[in-house]
Amino acid sequence: MSREPRIRLDRVGKWFAAPTVAGKRTDALSDVSFELAPGEFVCLLGPSGCGKSTILNLIAGFEQASTGRVLLDGDPIREPGPDRGMVFQQPMLLPWLSVRENVTLGPRLAGQTPARYLPEAERHLRLVGLHDFADHAPWQLSGGMRQRAALARAWLPNPEILLMDEPFGALDAQTRLSMQELLHDIWRDTGTTILFVTHDVDEALFLADRVLLMSARPAGIRAEIIVPFGRPRDPEELVADTDYGRIKRDILHCVREEAARSLALDPA
Amino acid sequence: MTLESELTLEPYQGPAAEERTAAGPRPSRQPSRGHRHWPISVASVILFIAIWQLSGSLGWVDPLLLPPPSEVFRTATELALSGYRQTPLWQHFLISVARALSAFAAAIAIGIPLGLFMGILPMLNAVLDPFVQFLRPLPKIALIPLVVVWFGIGETSKFFLIFISSFLSIVVGAAASVTGVSQGRIRAVQTLGASRGQIFLYVVLPNALPELFTTVRLSVGIGWTSLIAAEMVAANSGLGWMVINAGTYLRTDVVLLGILLLGLTGYLFDWVLTRLQRRFAPWAGKDA
Numbered sequence: 001m002s003r004e005p006r007i008r009l010d011r012v013g014k015w016f017a018a019p020t021v022a023g024k025r026t027d028a029l030s031d032v033s034f035e036l037a038p039g040e041f042v043c044l045l046g047p048s049g050c051g052k053s054t055i056l057n058l059i060a061g062f063e064q065a066s067t068g069r070v071l072l073d074g075d076p077i078r079e080p081g082p083d084r085g086m087v088f089q090q091p092m093l094l095p096w097l098s099v100r101e102n103v104t105l106g107p108r109l110a111g112q113t114p115a116r117y118l119p120e121a122e123r124h125l126r127l128v129g130l131h132d133f134a135d136h137a138p139w140q141l142s143g144g145m146r147q148r149a150a151l152a153r154a155w156l157p158n159p160e161i162l163l164m165d166e167p168f169g170a171l172d173a174q175t176r177l178s179m180q181e182l183l184h185d186i187w188r189d190t191g192t193t194i195l196f197v198t199h200d201v202d203e204a205l206f207l208a209d210r211v212l213l214m215s216a217r218p219a220g221i222r223a224e225i226i227v228p229f230g231r232p233r234d235p236e237e238l239v240a241d242t243d244y245g246r247i248k249r250d251i252l253h254c255v256r257e258e259a260a261r262s263l264a265l266d267p268a
Numbered sequence: 269m270t271l272e273s274e275l276t277l278e279p280y281q282g283p284a285a286e287e288r289t290a291a292g293p294r295p296s297r298q299p300s301r302g303h304r305h306w307p308i309s310v311a312s313v314i315l316f317i318a319i320w321q322l323s324g325s326l327g328w329v330d331p332l333l334l335p336p337p338s339e340v341f342r343t344a345t346e347l348a349l350s351g352y353r354q355t356p357l358w359q360h361f362l363i364s365v366a367r368a369l370s371a372f373a374a375a376i377a378i379g380i381p382l383g384l385f386m387g388i389l390p391m392l393n394a395v396l397d398p399f400v401q402f403l404r405p406l407p408k409i410a411l412i413p414l415v416v417v418w419f420g421i422g423e424t425s426k427f428f429l430i431f432i433s434s435f436l437s438i439v440v441g442a443a444a445s446v447t448g449v450s451q452g453r454i455r456a457v458q459t460l461g462a463s464r465g466q467i468f469l470y471v472v473l474p475n476a477l478p479e480l481f482t483t484v485r486l487s488v489g490i491g492w493t494s495l496i497a498a499e500m501v502a503a504n505s506g507l508g509w510m511v512i513n514a515g516t517y518l519r520t521d522v523v524l525l526g527i528l529l530l531g532l533t534g535y536l537f538d539w540v541l542t543r544l545q546r547r548f549a550p551w552a553g554k555d556a
Contacts, residue, residue: 062455082461092456095551096474105470106460138556146556157460 004074005035006161006193007059012068013218014054027218028054032068034212034221036161039191043204045251046214047259052197054219056163059195060086072161082106085159087167091146093138099149100125100134106157117156124152127186144175148182155186161193168203177235180206188232201251205244206235213254216262223254335521340528343521352522353513355505361529364506367423368495371430372488379435379487380480383442387476388468393443404436409497421502429498434491441483445476478552481545485538492534507533 012032018024028051036042044052057063058070061080070077072084085106093102101108103125107117125131128148130141138146147167154162164183168176184207187194198204204211208227215222228243238244317337323329324336331339347357386393408429419425453471462470499508507526514522545552 060455060459062458080455080458082459084459086456086459088452088456090452091556092452093556094453094457094471094474095554095556096477096549105457109457109460109462109466109470137551137554139551139554154459163459 004038006038006040006073007036007195008069008071008074009034009055009058010069010071012055012058012065012070014051014058014063014066015218029065029220030218031220034224036193036195038193041187041194041196041207041209043208043211044195044197044214045199045201045204045211045255046219047216047255047262048199050214050217050258050262051219052199052214053165056086056165056195056197059161060084060163082110082157083160084163085154085157085161086163086165087147087150087154089166089169091138091143091150093146093149093153095137095139097138098135099130099138099141102138102149103130103134103152103156105153110157121152121156124156128152128182144171144179147171147179151179151183151186155190155192158190159192161195164194164196166197166199169198169200176203181235183207184233199255201248201255202239204251205229205248206233206238211251213251214258216258222258225251332518332520335524339521340524343525347522347525352510353504360505360507360510361533364495364499364508364530365533367426367498367506368430368492371427372434372491374427375431375435375438375487375491376484379438380442380484383439384446384473384476386439387443387446388472396439397443400436400439403432404440408433408494409500412497412501416501425501426498426503426506429501430491430494433494434487437487437490438483441486442476442480445479445483446472448479449475474551478545478549481541481549481552485541485545488537488541489534492530492537495530 009032012029013027014029015025015027018026032055034042044055046052054063058065059072059077061077061084064078077084093099094105097105100121104114104117104121107121122131122134125134128151130145130149130152133141133145138149141149147170151167168179171179180203196204196207205227211225211227212221213223213225214220225247227247229238229241320334321336321338323334324331324339335343344357351357352360382396386396411429411432412425415425415428419428449472453475454467457467457471495506496508496511499506500512503509507530511523511526511530514520514526
């Protein structure tokens, strides 16, 4: 990659102290290194419990690496900040605020005046199809609508990088597909760097420029797949592509191998 | 392939369309179990009053031991017109409510901020918690001799006894209310750039509000209970005093009337607070 990386993980290790047994520790990550170029869409794919979310938490600044370095534009990440937006598996909207108040939370926390952030906020609300529901309470919306509000909320402050932790994992298949298309379209228009955690191979192949396959715990990057499909992508044309089945089979093979290994590690 | 013709039944109308019809905004409904069954509650109360009346009218029970509702009602009108021990009934009622409300107001105004600070500052909690936990379960009647020595037999001692019992339970409840906030919500606003103060204002405090209302409801109930203890301190007015005084003269009708008024007022306090809770914290128990 010729351009300066936006995010760089350099031989990152992370372990957690076991809560019950003193001195015993659980290794979550061992020796993870990768880079994200500006504007790149990268999916982290791996068996559940392999430490994908831990990587996001390190970049978000919620946790610190035990060894190695996590860098944003060359500077070590110490704490969470608005330059790294995040969409969680659950929408994590605040039920005491309306949909609009939730979506505009970023600029309001930064002390911006409504005149400055409202036009852009209304555009975002329209973009995610929630303009008519802006004054509703979030708990009055369906799961998919809530997650769209969470997406708009994370995107409105225009973060340099968007971290997404299985954001569509809790949605039904149809809603998930339309959310993926929506995300794809917004990303294409904004050029935000995205790191997207998933265990869904189809999702990764539809969205990503690059897929990083993770190994079982303690997790490292096992393989890197450059997704060869051009953009814009159409989910129907994609599955008809002859390369698609082959790539998916290779990835599934690795994922299943790692899943089996992680089962062997945790006999319980 | 015939599959395609079967699949494309309707033109696609964008990602929002199907959800709007299928799962669009649900009407906001409060899960109010008490509401649906209110006719049963009303019938139950009416039945109870009827049996109570019959027990007197048919001579099942000595009216001195249990005066029937008709007699309690007669006493109520009599006391309303001519008063009890030179003081009109409404004045007994109002003085008790005034004592309680002023003590509640002070307990809420001091107890909630103190409890919140204890909840977010472990050091402060470590300093104060032993005293709070020692005093809270203490029967407040045991404090009466000391309170009289400290504050005399005027209004201050009555205020203090109601205040201290509701205050302690508010402090404990407020401290607990801020600890139950989910890590996910805090992280979500952290990624939006929230400072520690903003996390408290935007997440911790609203998250605690429903529980604060519940705490106040419970504490008001506890404070109202200690009204009798407060009015045992050399009073000559108030509903609590009226009940105790009437008891020494075997005026069981006045005692029952006092008990009814005390109970109904406590019920009213709780009703008002429940309405306020629904109005100002409608997100109680809602996930988003």
